[in-house]
Amino acid sequence: MTNCIEIKGLVKEYKTFTLGPIDLQVPGGSIMGLIGENGAGKTTLIKSMLGIVRPTAGEAVLLGTDPDRAKEDIGIVLDDCFFSEYLRVKDVDSVLSRVFKTWDRGLYRDYLDKFGLAGTKNIKELSRGMRMKLSLAAALAHRPKLLLLDEATAGLDPVVRDEILDEFLAFVSDDDHAILISSHITSDLEKVADYIAYLHQGRLLLCDEKDRLLESYGRLVCTRGELDQVDRGYVVATRKSQYSTEALIRRRGDFKRLYPRLAVEPVTLDELMVFIVKGEQS
Numbered sequence: 001m002t003n004c005i006e007i008k009g010l011v012k013e014y015k016t017f018t019l020g021p022i023d024l025q026v027p028g029g030s031i032m033g034l035i036g037e038n039g040a041g042k043t044t045l046i047k048s049m050l051g052i053v054r055p056t057a058g059e060a061v062l063l064g065t066d067p068d069r070a071k072e073d074i075g076i077v078l079d080d081c082f083f084s085e086y087l088r089v090k091d092v093d094s095v096l097s098r099v100f101k102t103w104d105r106g107l108y109r110d111y112l113d114k115f116g117l118a119g120t121k122n123i124k125e126l127s128r129g130m131r132m133k134l135s136l137a138a139a140l141a142h143r144p145k146l147l148l149l150d151e152a153t154a155g156l157d158p159v160v161r162d163e164i165l166d167e168f169l170a171f172v173s174d175d176d177h178a179i180l181i182s183s184h185i186t187s188d189l190e191k192v193a194d195y196i197a198y199l200h201q202g203r204l205l206l207c208d209e210k211d212r213l214l215e216s217y218g219r220l221v222c223t224r225g226e227l228d229q230v231d232r233g234y235v236v237a238t239r240k241s242q243y244s245t246e247a248l249i250r251r252r253g254d255f256k257r258l259y260p261r262l263a264v265e266p267v268t269l270d271e272l273m274v275f276i277v278k279g280e281q282s
Helices: 042-050 067-073 091-096 105-114 128-140 158-171 186-192 210-216 224-228 252-258 269-278
Strands: 003-013 018-027 030-035 057-062 074-077 146-150 178-182 195-200 203-209 218-222 235-240 245-249 264-266
Touching: 003 042, 003 178, 018 030, 018 042, 018 057, 018 178, 018 203, 030 042, 030 186, 030 269, 042 057, 042 146, 042 178, 057 067, 067 074, 074 128, 091 105, 091 128, 105 128, 128 146, 128 158, 158 178, 158 186, 186 210, 186 269, 195 210, 195 269, 203 210, 203 269, 210 252, 210 269, 218 224, 218 252, 224 235, 224 245, 235 269, 245 269, 252 264
Parallel strands: 030 178, 030 195, 074 146, 146 178
Antiparallel strands: 003 018, 003 057, 195 203, 218 245, 218 264, 235 245
């Protein structure tokens, strides 16, 4: 399977923050979810991939070529709408039809109807959620092969989010298509992502198939005495309170066979992030 994204040793240095080095691949026909706290480097990574900011080192290959050459086939939604506030929603059609050879006016109108966007409204009148819908409609209407989305479902109600997630799944049913989406709504990623990349303070801590991550890790709740008896090779991080101790466990299946009397629950992506960031590392 061909990779739609290949990031090799990408570094972006600022005075007070360094991203990378990042190595990352996104195969065709898949969705990569990018998670991490605010300031972890998610937006910097996406902008560096696109050349919006120039990487200090390394490179990003998108759809088999450099980002500038691939731009016709890339749909982009950043964390804020980049259209002039003084345009009307329907004016985006005439603007982008001059930018993209593959622009589909009928498809754009279909997305406006689907997302409940009135063409006569000025963009400055739209809420954040409505602006995100507009950006998504514009990103999809030129029939791209790759979507790069930064908090694209932020500000949307659960029903609309669910409709958009269905759009994403339909999009990657073509093996030539792929999506990289950063999101704080990890429940959305648990529904649709094939892979998860976890950024923390500019470093890539985890990158794996989503199902393998969620199956591999577990949450152990026990006493301190019980935890002291556990092989530390299984313990990633711990959180201790006055009454109990929690631990993030790796290789959950092996752990359960070795310690059948200890209860280990599955973890969510949120719990995985919180343990790694806030837990006491083993």
